[in-house]
Amino acid sequence: MVKVLVVDDLPILRESLKFIIEQDPQIEVVGCAENGKEAFELCEKLAPDVVLMDLMMPVCDGVEGTLIIKTRYPFIKVLILTIYGDDENVAQALKNGADGYILKDIEPDKLRRVIKNLADGVAVIQQDVLSTFIQQMDVMESFLVEHKRLIAEFSQKELDIIRLVVEGKNTKEIADCLHFSEGTIRNTISKLLERLQLQDRRQLAVYAMKNKLV
Known part of the structure; x- marks a missing residue:
């Protein structure tokens, strides 16, 4: 069973992601957080395998949240959930240790597969944005x-x-x-x-x- 922590500041998105993810009986959403700081605190209590992290959040965004989680819990996989045009923040999150990123318009089936693959150690960068992103991402230079x-x-x-x-x-x-x-x-x-x-x-x-x- 893959344990997932969903992190997004919008309650409706957290619940939607939870519903979509748990359609796979091999994945369990063990908790939800509304910012990176809360996610960090829940990592100790819930020990998730994968943290599905939004980037743009108040108090502690996904970039900072990734850094504090990966610094303390390097074995927890962090998957960034992003949108087009957010290359700078994605690059910084990857520098901070994120294990991959996907777009928010990803198909539900693919999202579930990506989560399971990431838990198995397969880093993920969604292919349909990869060619654009690599031209701008300093971390890859x-x-x-x-x-x-x-x-x-x-x-x-x-x-x-x-x-x-x-x-x-x-x-x-x-x-x-x-x-x-x-x-x-x-x-x-x-x-x-x-x-x-x-x-x-x-x-x-x-x-x-x-x-x-x-």
Whole structure:
């Protein structure tokens, strides 16, 4: 069971998100908070696996809320809920340790899948805003570099795995799609990250979009 804490300053949105999320019997909304400070306090009491965090809130917004939660509870996953045109705040939230972000118009089924994948350790950046966001996001500058020589050296298996990582699939889903073992998928991704000097799957997804691998 994946335990989720919903954070939004609007009661109607909190209740709507709770209803949508709990349509999946494998996910439980253990609590709701109206700002980042309250979310931080509830993390100790409720021990959620995932915090679904709005950005724009009074008292303590999602950027600050992410920082205090990830500083004290680095093992709790923080998923930012955002809108178009909020790139600066999203970038800062990612710098503060957020594990991914999605748009508020995400389909309910995809939201539930993203939450479960994030709980399994798959960082998420919603693909339909990724290409615009990477051009502006300062936090990505350290690894958004050209590797023209390496691009030509990707095997078809590696390209297939990268494509599925960009789609937000977890290790088991990738293994099922490509008919490889989960160990093979994990090893291939680890080697890709090492070769490209990246830290995690989120950075791999950005790299793939930047260099038009998908």
